[in-house]
Amino acid sequence: MFIPIGEPLGPEEALGVVRSVLEGLVSGAIDAKTANAAAYLLQVNSRLTKTEEFERRLTAMEKRVVNQRR
Numbered sequence: 001m002f003i004p005i006g007e008p009l010g011p012e013e014a015l016g017v018v019r020s021v022l023e024g025l026v027s028g029a030i031d032a033k034t035a036n037a038a039a040y041l042l043q044v045n046s047r048l049t050k051t052e053e054f055e056r057r058l059t060a061m062e063k064r065v066v067n068q069r070r
């Protein structure tokens with residue numbers, strides 16, 4: 001499985017990872033501890049993605065407010 005370094009996973013990619021981990025867990029290729037670690041990392045990825053989006057939107061809003069005051 002290829003995961004680009006430095007870029008958060010999008011929803012489709014994250015879903016693919018979840019499916020792969022579940023398949024591995026069910027087939028016995030991945031143990032529960034590893035699956036749990038993968039799930040945790042996906043949660044971190046989700047939070048980072050949401051934070052990044054929030055920061056982008058906040059910056060755009062701040063620019064609009066500053067431009068309106070001029």
